[in-house]
Amino acid sequence: MNAKLADKIATTVIYVIAGMVALVLFSMLGFILVQGLPHLSWHFLTSPALSFEAGGGIGIQLFNSFYLLVLAMVISFPIALGAAIYLNEYAKKSVWTNIIRTAIEILSSLPSVVVGLFGFLLFVVQFKFGFSILSGAIALSIFNLPLLTRSIETSLAQIPYLQREAGAALGLSRWETVLHVVLPAAVPSIVTGVVLSAGRVFGEAAALIFTAGQSAPALNFMDWNPFNISSPLSPMRPAETLAVHIWKINSEGIMPDLNLVSAGASAVLIIVVLIFNFSARKLGMKLFKKLTSS
Amino acid sequence: MTNPNIDLKPLSEFIVDEAPERYIYDMNSGKHEVAIATKGLQVRYGDKLALSEGDLSFERYKITSLIGASGSGKSTFLRSLNRMNDDVATVSGKIMYRGLDINSADIDVYEMRRHIGMVFQRPNPFAKSIYDNITFALTQRGRYTKEQLDEIVETSLKQAALWDQVKDELNKSALALSGGQAQRLVIARALALKPDILLLDEPSSALDPISSAQVEDTLLELKKDYTIIIVTHNMQQAARISDYTAFFHMGRAIEYDLTRKIFTRPKVALTNDYISGNFG
Numbered sequence: 001m002n003a004k005l006a007d008k009i010a011t012t013v014i015y016v017i018a019g020m021v022a023l024v025l026f027s028m029l030g031f032i033l034v035q036g037l038p039h040l041s042w043h044f045l046t047s048p049a050l051s052f053e054a055g056g057g058i059g060i061q062l063f064n065s066f067y068l069l070v071l072a073m074v075i076s077f078p079i080a081l082g083a084a085i086y087l088n089e090y091a092k093k094s095v096w097t098n099i100i101r102t103a104i105e106i107l108s109s110l111p112s113v114v115v116g117l118f119g120f121l122l123f124v125v126q127f128k129f130g131f132s133i134l135s136g137a138i139a140l141s142i143f144n145l146p147l148l149t150r151s152i153e154t155s156l157a158q159i160p161y162l163q164r165e166a167g168a169a170l171g172l173s174r175w176e177t178v179l180h181v182v183l184p185a186a187v188p189s190i191v192t193g194v195v196l197s198a199g200r201v202f203g204e205a206a207a208l209i210f211t212a213g214q215s216a217p218a219l220n221f222m223d224w225n226p227f228n229i230s231s232p233l234s235p236m237r238p239a240e241t242l243a244v245h246i247w248k249i250n251s252e253g254i255m256p257d258l259n260l261v262s263a264g265a266s267a268v269l270i271i272v273v274l275i276f277n278f279s280a281r282k283l284g285m286k287l288f289k290k291l292t293s294s
Numbered sequence: 295m296t297n298p299n300i301d302l303k304p305l306s307e308f309i310v311d312e313a314p315e316r317y318i319y320d321m322n323s324g325k326h327e328v329a330i331a332t333k334g335l336q337v338r339y340g341d342k343l344a345l346s347e348g349d350l351s352f353e354r355y356k357i358t359s360l361i362g363a364s365g366s367g368k369s370t371f372l373r374s375l376n377r378m379n380d381d382v383a384t385v386s387g388k389i390m391y392r393g394l395d396i397n398s399a400d401i402d403v404y405e406m407r408r409h410i411g412m413v414f415q416r417p418n419p420f421a422k423s424i425y426d427n428i429t430f431a432l433t434q435r436g437r438y439t440k441e442q443l444d445e446i447v448e449t450s451l452k453q454a455a456l457w458d459q460v461k462d463e464l465n466k467s468a469l470a471l472s473g474g475q476a477q478r479l480v481i482a483r484a485l486a487l488k489p490d491i492l493l494l495d496e497p498s499s500a501l502d503p504i505s506s507a508q509v510e511d512t513l514l515e516l517k518k519d520y521t522i523i524i525v526t527h528n529m530q531q532a533a534r535i536s537d538y539t540a541f542f543h544m545g546r547a548i549e550y551d552l553t554r555k556i557f558t559r560p561k562v563a564l565t566n567d568y569i570s571g572n573f574g
Contacts, residue, residue, distance in 0.1 A: 162418035166480070168378060169412035170431035170487065171404045180430065185421040289467075291421065 029270065036267025039260045045268070048218055049245065054257040058265050060216040063232060064239040065272075068133060068212060069202050071235070072140035077194065080145055084152035089164075089178050108146035113206035115143045120210035131238040136212025143207045144197055151193030155186045188288035192280045199276035203269055205243035213238035214248050242269050328390075329354040329491055329521035330375060330410070335387035335397075337370050337379060344383065345370045345545045352491075352538075357513060357522040359532035359553065362542030363573065368525050371542065372493050375523070376410040377403050391491075408435075411484035415496040417476035419468035419483070424460055427468045427479060428486045446486050454482035455512045474505020478512060485516070492516065494524040498531065510535050529569055533557050541565045 043057060050056030083104075091097040119139030129135045159182050167177030183190075216239065219232045226233040240248065246265045249258050331351035337344045345367040352358050360368040373379045375389060377397065389397040396406050408431075420427050428450055429443045438446070447464065451457035456478040460471075468479055477497060484492060494513070498506035506528075513522055513535055526532050532539050533553060540550040541562075549556060549565045560566045567573055 160418070162414065162416055163420065165378065165414060166418040166420065166483075169376070169407060169414070170483065171406075171408035172431060172434060173404050176434055180434070181420050288421075 029274075032263070032266050032270050035263040036265070036270075039264035040267060044264055049216060049261070050255055052255060054255060056255060056257075056261060058242060058245060058261070058268065060219055061240055061242045061245040061265070062268065063219070064133070064212070064216060065202055065241040065243070067232065068136050068140060068208070068239060068241055069198055071133065071137035072144055072201055073194070073198060075137060076141040076144045076148055079141075080148035080152055081190075083145075083149045084156055085178060085183075087149070088153045088156040089174065089182065104146045104149055107142070108150065110143075111206070112143050112204060113209075115139055116207040116210045118142070119207065124211060130236065131211065131213030131215075132236045133212060133239045134235040136208045136239060136241075137235070139207045139211040140201050140204060143204060144201050147200070148193065148197050151197060152186075152190050155189035155193055156182060158189060159185045184291050187291055188284035191287055192284040195276050195280035195283060199273045199280075202276065203243050203273050205241070205247045208241055208244050209247070212241060212244070214240050214244055216240040216245070327354040328352065330523075331390045332371075332375075333388040333390060335371070335374060335385070335389065337367075337374055338384045338386075339382065343545065345374070347371055347387075347545070347547055350540060350547055350550060352521060352523055354521050355517055355519070356537040357517050357524060357535050358538040358540065359536035360523065360525045360540050360542060361527075361529065361532050361568070363568065364527075366542040367545040368540075368542040369495055370545075371547075372495055372523060372525050373412075375491075375493055376407050376412055377401075378412060408487045409489055410491045410493060411487060411489035412493040412495065413477070413480050413484055413497050416500050417471075417473055417480050419471065419476050419479050421467070421469055423465045424468050424471070424479060425464040428483050431483070432486055450482040450486040451479075453485050453512075453516060454478040455508060455515070456482055472505070474501050474508055477501060477505065477509055481509070481512060481516075485520075489520070491521045491523065494522065496525050496527060499527055506531075529557075541568060543568070 045057060045062060046059040047055075047057030048060050049058060083100075087097065087100065091100075116139055119135055119142065123129045123135040123138055124131060163181050163185060164174075164177055167181045168174075172181070217237060218230070219237075220228075220230045221232055223231040224233055225231050226235060228234060229237050242265055246262055246269065249255070249262050249265075253262070255261065328351045331349065332347060333349050335345065335347045335350075347367070350371075360372060362368045370379065370383070374383075374385045374397075377385070379385055380403070385397060387397065388395045391406075391410065394401075396410075420430065422430060425447055428447045429438075432438060432443070432446065448457060448461075451460065456475060459475060460466075460479075468476065471479060477500075481492075481497070497513075498509045501509065510531060513524070516522060517537075524532075524536065536553045538550065539553040539556040540547045541556065541560075541564075542548065543564055549560060549562045551561070556565060557569060560569065
């Protein structure tokens with residue numbers, strides 16, 4: 001077989017494989033959107049779920065998903081940022097840093113249901129946080145930390161060593177260089193990583209079933225005092241998220257329109273995740289432009 | 295690392311005017327002022343000796359070229375002068391600057407590097423605007439008014455012969471500059487700190503000939519106010535711009551003399567071989 005023919009065959013095979021991946025994705029997306037989109041309405045997006053009758057919405061679940069996402073990010077981002085800066089800028093190769101890296105790798109390959117059960121035993125039971133936003137946010141943070149750390153570390157590693165040398169040659173300390181030279185240059189790619197991980201956290205169900213709980217008590221959207229249990233901001237209330245809701249109604253839902261609710265909720269979930277993914281790059285580029293010129 | 299028990303004064307407070315290292319004497323031309331000098335400098339990477347250089351003195355307000363084949367230790371030597379090798383190598387010996395051994399542990403390295411600036415082979419502007427590239431290191435340590443900063447930006451850019459090209463777009467990202475412009479911006483950035491000595495590590499080897507010539511002109515202009523030590527692979531460049539030339543080979547300075555002597559009547563056969571292109 002000559003080289004030209006072999007090349008043609010290889011190229012074709014690779015195209016077919018790539019096409020198959022795309023086909024799987026698009027058929028799934030298409031299926032979910034075609035099933036769910038017709039059911040979407042303002043009423044569906046804003047009203048509370050109904051357990052026994054038709055016509056329930058996903059308002060509270062949607063709010064819970066976003067609130068949990070924000071809390072999980074607030075907890076995990078600073079830790080991940082610190083860890084990534086340490087690993088990429090300060091750590092010398094040693095047994096100690098090897099242990100950290102291995103720990104991060106193992107943590108990132110933990111099944112999320114294990115993280116959820118761990119969160120259940122430690123936060124819900126041991127620390128008596130109960131099924132709550134707080135327990136859920138911490139579990140999500142554990143789930144998110146290793147991947148976010150890795151992604152920020154990669155962003156920092158992409159900044160050329162020359163930039164650090166430039167800082168050092170101007171008499172800047174390592175910390176000043178990291179803070180004012182390396183981090184700003186890495187912000188666009190860090191933001192992209194954060195938004196992408198937000199998409200993953202938003203769709204996470206297994207880690208939340210046993211931590212944030214499977215019930216969505218009615219919320220009083222006029223009460224924004226986080227210390228009141230019926231306030232949307234209360235961290236101690238149980239909070240079923242959108243992804244958990246989909247899992248729940250498909251396994252034990254008894255409302256007559258459960259197929260419609262499930263399809264609609266899935267479509268919303270997918271759309272939000274898609275928005276995260278598409279906006280991640282755009283946001284990164286925009287920030288880069290903004291940060292590099294004054 | 296600096297020793298926490300020793301009070302870290304800014305370098306300027308250590309200046310001893312008539313330190314013995316301050317002058318060198320030449321039989322022909324008499325007394326010359328020394329900007330920086332090394333005594334028994336040795337650099338080790340792990341246990342491999344990369345540089346074993348006795349004593350070199352660099353005259354003030356002159357350009358000195360360090361030439362030699364790749365791996366001859368010239369860059370290692372240069373980077374040791376403002377301790378850019380601290381993280382990767384063990385540097386022993388003394389580096390005398392204004393009567394002070396700046397290779398000793400109690401020196402505030404960050405302050406010292408503001409006196410001894412460095413420009414690298416590849417232009418490395420920060421991902422900031424042209425203006426911020428120049429003012430950034432200044433504003434980290436001191437307070438300046440907007441007028442002062444504007445003036446420093448203008449002066450440094452003029453010194454680096456870049457002002458006319460960028461004066462209308464100071465807020466543009468420095469990453470948009472061409473290679474030659476970026477390198478001159480980096481020089482301007484170093485000059486903004488008003489250093490004494492400027493170390494340049496092959497500053498024009500990544501540039502095209504025209505940009506390279508512009509950088510050379512800039513350096514010739516700068517030597518009125520700065521002591522310049524430059525590592526270069528380009529023999530013509532060394533011959534064109536430098537007053538002194540040191541030839542490095544296998545981690546040693548083999549010959550160090552006036553540039554015209556090195557290039558016309560080198561005393562060492564090895565030097566002659568190198569400059570006539572027989573190796574390296």
